[in-house]
Amino acid sequence: MRTDAVVLSVAFGYLALLFVIAAWGDRRAEQGRSLIGSPTVYALSIAVYCTAWTFYGSVGRAAEHGPSFLLIYLGPTLAMLLSPFLIRKMVRIASVQRITSIADFISARYGKSSSLGALVALIALIGITPYITLQLKAITVSHAVLVNYPHAPELSLADEAFWVDKSFWVALVLAVFIILFGTRHLDASERHEGMVAAIAFESMIKLVAFISVGIFVVFVMFHGPGDLFAQVAASPELVGSLGLDAVPGGASGWIGMLVLAFLAFITLPRQFQVLVVENVDERHLKRASWLFPLYLLAINLFVIPIAMAGMLLSAGDPDSYVLTLPLSAGLEALPLLVFIGGLSAATSMVIVETIALSTMVSNQLIMPLLLRSRRLHLGSRGELAGWLLGIRRVAIVLILLLGYLYHALIGDSYSLVTIGLVSFAAASQFAPAMLIGMYWRGATRRGAALGLIAGTLIWAWTLLIPGFAQSGWVDDTFLTLGPFGLEWLRPYALFGLEDWDIYSHSLLWSLTANVGLLVGISLFTRQSPLEQTQAALFTEAMHPGLMETSLWHGQTTRGELRNLLDRYLGTGATARVFAGQGDSQVGNGYGNDQPAPPEMIARAEQALSGALGNASARVLINSVVRGEALDLESILSILDTTSETLEVNRRLEQKSEELARASEELRAANERLRELDRLKDEFVAMVSHELRTPLTSIRAFAEILRDSDDLPDEKRVHFLNVVVKESQRLSRLIEEILDLARLESGRLTLNPQHLDLVELTRHSVDAVHHMQENRGVALEVQIEVEQAPVVGDPDRLEQVIINLLDNAGKFADETSPKVLLRLGRYKNHYRLAVEDNGPGIVEEERERVFEKFHQIQRPGETPEKIRGRPRGSGLGLPISRGIVAHLGGRLWVEDAPALGGACLTMELPEAPES
Amino acid sequence: MKIPRLGERLVALVLLATLLFTPPLVQVFDRPADGLSWLPLYLFVAWGTVIALAAWLLEQRPGE
Numbered sequence: 001m002r003t004d005a006v007v008l009s010v011a012f013g014y015l016a017l018l019f020v021i022a023a024w025g026d027r028r029a030e031q032g033r034s035l036i037g038s039p040t041v042y043a044l045s046i047a048v049y050c051t052a053w054t055f056y057g058s059v060g061r062a063a064e065h066g067p068s069f070l071l072i073y074l075g076p077t078l079a080m081l082l083s084p085f086l087i088r089k090m091v092r093i094a095s096v097q098r099i100t101s102i103a104d105f106i107s108a109r110y111g112k113s114s115s116l117g118a119l120v121a122l123i124a125l126i127g128i129t130p131y132i133t134l135q136l137k138a139i140t141v142s143h144a145v146l147v148n149y150p151h152a153p154e155l156s157l158a159d160e161a162f163w164v165d166k167s168f169w170v171a172l173v174l175a176v177f178i179i180l181f182g183t184r185h186l187d188a189s190e191r192h193e194g195m196v197a198a199i200a201f202e203s204m205i206k207l208v209a210f211i212s213v214g215i216f217v218v219f220v221m222f223h224g225p226g227d228l229f230a231q232v233a234a235s236p237e238l239v240g241s242l243g244l245d246a247v248p249g250g251a252s253g254w255i256g257m258l259v260l261a262f263l264a265f266i267t268l269p270r271q272f273q274v275l276v277v278e279n280v281d282e283r284h285l286k287r288a289s290w291l292f293p294l295y296l297l298a299i300n301l302f303v304i305p306i307a308m309a310g311m312l313l314s315a316g317d318p319d320s321y322v323l324t325l326p327l328s329a330g331l332e333a334l335p336l337l338v339f340i341g342g343l344s345a346a347t348s349m350v351i352v353e354t355i356a357l358s359t360m361v362s363n364q365l366i367m368p369l370l371l372r373s374r375r376l377h378l379g380s381r382g383e384l385a386g387w388l389l390g391i392r393r394v395a396i397v398l399i400l401l402l403g404y405l406y407h408a409l410i411g412d413s414y415s416l417v418t419i420g421l422v423s424f425a426a427a428s429q430f431a432p433a434m435l436i437g438m439y440w441r442g443a444t445r446r447g448a449a450l451g452l453i454a455g456t457l458i459w460a461w462t463l464l465i466p467g468f469a470q471s472g473w474v475d476d477t478f479l480t481l482g483p484f485g486l487e488w489l490r491p492y493a494l495f496g497l498e499d500w501d502i503y504s505h506s507l508l509w510s511l512t513a514n515v516g517l518l519v520g521i522s523l524f525t526r527q528s529p530l531e532q533t534q535a536a537l538f539t540e541a542m543h544p545g546l547m548e549t550s551l552w553h554g555q556t557t558r559g560e561l562r563n564l565l566d567r568y569l570g571t572g573a574t575a576r577v578f579a580g581q582g583d584s585q586v587g588n589g590y591g592n593d594q595p596a597p598p599e600m601i602a603r604a605e606q607a608l609s610g611a612l613g614n615a616s617a618r619v620l621i622n623s624v625v626r627g628e629a630l631d632l633e634s635i636l637s638i639l640d641t642t643s644e645t646l647e648v649n650r651r652l653e654q655k656s657e658e659l660a661r662a663s664e665e666l667r668a669a670n671e672r673l674r675e676l677d678r679l680k681d682e683f684v685a686m687v688s689h690e691l692r693t694p695l696t697s698i699r700a701f702a703e704i705l706r707d708s709d710d711l712p713d714e715k716r717v718h719f720l721n722v723v724v725k726e727s728q729r730l731s732r733l734i735e736e737i738l739d740l741a742r743l744e745s746g747r748l749t750l751n752p753q754h755l756d757l758v759e760l761t762r763h764s765v766d767a768v769h770h771m772q773e774n775r776g777v778a779l780e781v782q783i784e785v786e787q788a789p790v791v792g793d794p795d796r797l798e799q800v801i802i803n804l805l806d807n808a809g810k811f812a813d814e815t816s817p818k819v820l821l822r823l824g825r826y827k828n829h830y831r832l833a834v835e836d837n838g839p840g841i842v843e844e845e846r847e848r849v850f851e852k853f854h855q856i857q858r859p860g861e862t863p864e865k866i867r868g869r870p871r872g873s874g875l876g877l878p879i880s881r882g883i884v885a886h887l888g889g890r891l892w893v894e895d896a897p898a899l900g901g902a903c904l905t906m907e908l909p910e911a912p913e914s
Numbered sequence: 915m916k917i918p919r920l921g922e923r924l925v926a927l928v929l930l931a932t933l934l935f936t937p938p939l940v941q942v943f944d945r946p947a948d949g950l951s952w953l954p955l956y957l958f959v960a961w962g963t964v965i966a967l968a969a970w971l972l973e974q975r976p977g978e
Contacts, residue, residue, distance in 0.1 A: 066951075066953075066954075067951075067953050067954045067957060070954070070957050070961075071935075074935045074957075074961065077931065077961065077964065077965070078928060078931055078932060078935070081924065081927060081928045081931060081964070081968055082924075082928055084920075084921075084924060084972075085921070085924075229950060232950060233950050239950060242950050242951040242953060242954055243944050243951035243953055244937075244940065244941060244944040244951070244953060251937040251938075251940075251941065254936065254937055254940065255936055255937065258935060258936065286972050287972070287973075289968060289972060290965050290968040290969040290972055290973075291969075293961070293964075293965045293968070294965050294969075297958070297961055297962060297965060301958070304954050
């Protein structure tokens with residue numbers, strides 16, 4: 001069954017299936033029912049990270065270096081966890097600026113510099129092409145293993161003609177696929193949906209294939225993981241293979257590999273393509289940031305068991321264990337599935353990487369050269385859109401051819417993992433310019449360029465050239481002795497740094513030089529205005545509403561703009577650009593002399609950027625727009641003011657909050673003042689009224705006495721008595737008012753001294769006893785303590801007690817008035833309570849009795865009836881409360897527990913023992 | 915629609931993951947058990963835990 005014919009037909013049948021899926025995806029996209037509009041498909045497309053290198057090489061690396069292969073997947077796990085911050089920003093920038101590749105990204109960040117873009121594209125081409133080679137090689141090797149088993153796959157590519165090599169034909173088919181589905185149109189706003197759908201499908205195939213082998217090896221060839229690892233533990237040469245000792249470079253090698261994988265995951269051109277360029281919806285990142293790590297976990301789950309099993313059974317080359325293990329068990333179908341899995345891993349990588357590289361090559365390397373060429377630039381006749389696609393297609397074929405040539409030349413001298421990590425290290429050189437550029441506005445073009453050049457040179461010296469040397473291309477004596485006998489320049493121990501693993505070593509030196517130059521030079525160079533603008537747009541990308549500002553202020557006509565787009569994008573794309581502008585007549589020639597509005601120019605530049613890259617788009621737009629094309633000054637000031645405004649806004653908000661609080665306080669104070677003013681007016685009115693009553697009667701009686709000489713003596717005496725009484729009342733009233741005034745202004749002078757409240761109470765009761773008897777009030781006194789030492793002014797306290805008793809007498813029941821005075825101890829206070837058997841005071845009136853001139857309105861009583869009763873001034877209780885408060889006590893009203901009327905209670909603290 | 919403090923929680927998770935995946939914590943688990951190192955098992959368990967936590971953080975709906 002494992003004949004060449006079967007294998008080939010299955011392989012090419014699989015490729016045909018990819019065509020079908022991609023075509024279906026594109027069809028659905030055209031109908032507006034996108035296949036890839038789901039976060040799961042997005043996560044699966046990111047899994048293009050898992051190449052043939054993962055599929056075959058992970059097992060090889062696990063067999064050789066223990067768990068270090070896991071680092072290549074832990075790094076991306078960390079990167080994906082950060083994606084809601086990092087990659088989201090990249091996606092946002094790319095969609096606003098119509099960025100199509102990582103070279104375009106870096107070029108756009110540093111002032112749409114075409115030279116920087118070309119540099120990045122060149123580095124990517126040198127660094128990544130071997131990686132494509134690696135995939136093609138994996139296809140050749142796996143095919144040879146599959147067909148020749150159990151014989152060793154005798155691979156001598158140099159001896160074979162290339163048309164016998166299957167990977168040549170696979171590369172050819174892939175070239176057709178990529179041209180068909182990768183370069184269908186120029187407008188980058190339409191993504192390669194069919195291609196992404198095919199990639200997602202391939203990701204599922206490779207996962208299924210790998211897990212199938214894993215399950216077969218662990219559960220069929222061995223009796224579960226327990227059995228497998230028991231056998232591993234029993235074989236002495238395998239015991240150390242799972243620990244940290246097997247990891248090259250130990251702890252530093254561990255960290256180096258983690259950093260390398262983290263950086264490469266975001267800077268590898270194919271990862272940038274699927275993560276950023278092909279992202280349909282920013283929100284997909286959320287799901288992908290855990291789903292993709294889960295995919296990595298799943299595909300790595302069986303790597304160690306397979307590696308261990310292969311080593312236990314001595315199944316040949318570790319890189320081929322996934323194939324040789326099921327083959328050794330005599331299976332036919334499973335090895336074929338594994339071969340297809342490996343093929344899917346390899347082809348998906350080749351497809352995406354080639355698209356990414358060809359875009360870079362055409363937009364960053366070739367287009368700028370063509371635009372500079374005067375002849376082409378002025379030749380305004382031809383349709384350049386076709387040219388562009390042609391360039392890209394040629395680039396695709398050339399890149400694949402280059403990859404294949406490399407494969408044929410370098411042959412067997414590299415192990416799979418070696419090439420992969422060398423490419424990782426090359427891509428990592430883009431990380432400083434990209435990541436620092438995204439967060440630090442001050443990074444300049446010159447710094448980025450020099451950093452990139454230095455980092456790449458060190459990478460070449462410490463990884464690429466030694467690799468060539470080991471392949472036997474170059475004399476390898478400089479590896480051990482250093483070039484020209486300079487030992488400190490040895491590639492694997494630069495500056496005498498020994499005992500590191502070569503990747504961490506290379507990464508350390510190249511990134512140090514890269515970051516150092518980028519930061520150092522940036523600090524001492526100036527940015528051009530365009531660079532400043534771009535830097536601000538990149539670093540502030542997450543600022544909402546920032547991008548709505550129109551950048552163009554130059555002048556051109558609609559016709560000129562339309563001609564430009566027509567030439568480079570074709571009529572279809574031009575129509576789409578102008579469609580949103582609401583003037584379909586433009587197509588008929590109408591309005592071609594009209595000036596183009598700034599938004600239209602901006603749209604035109606974006607459309608050109610999507611097709612040609614930022615740098616070229618800028619050159620083209622400048623060729624038709626006259627005057628100051630871009631009002632950089634105003635953009636910069638807008639950007640600066642936005643961040644400043646935010647700060648100012650924050651402060652303003654704080655201030656206004658403070659103001660609101662202050663005005664609230666003021667309002668409350670004002671209210672209180674008004675209330676006080678009202679009370680004062682009332683008080684004055686009350687006082688005048690209260691004073692006038694006795695004054696009026698005094699005056700009336702005095703007038704009678706003056707005018708009527710013939711009054712009988714007893715009448716005269718009676719009138720004089722009234723006058724005296726009223727005068728007394730008047731002076732008492734004035735005394736009280738003065739007391740109150742003193743109390744309120746705090747000028748009341750008290751003579752606090754130790755005194756016995758019991759004695760004072762008895763004294764007061766004696767003083768009022770006579771008067772109460774006259775009124776017919778039954779006064780009962782209960783004193784529960786022997787002594788009640790308090791601190792107070794005896795005269796004032798007596799005044800309070802008399803006042804309380806007097807009040808109680810007035811408000812007691814009319815027919816049989818009763819008053820009860822109780823003095824007792826309560827905790828460390830003394831309480832003096834005066835009860836009456838009157839109607840009591842309702843709850844809401846209780847505090848008001850302490851207001852000045854407050855007269856209690858008894859239920860059922862009319863003002864006329866009140867006159868019959870002795871009236872108070874309404875000042876007694878406020879004064880009493882003031883005095884008690886001054887002495888540190890309290891005075892309040894409650895229900896009388898014994899007599900059922902009101903109960904006024906005075907509480908004074910016990911005097912400290914002296 | 916924003917989940918409160920999602921950003922802070924994610925940053926904390928990334929820091930935790932970095933701590934779990936790097937020495938010296940990795941060295942702690944590099945101890946032989948029956949002659950074999952625990953390291954691979956530890957890495958897979960830590961990795962799985964981090965993914966589960968991330969899924970839990972990112973998939974919760976506001977208001978739950």
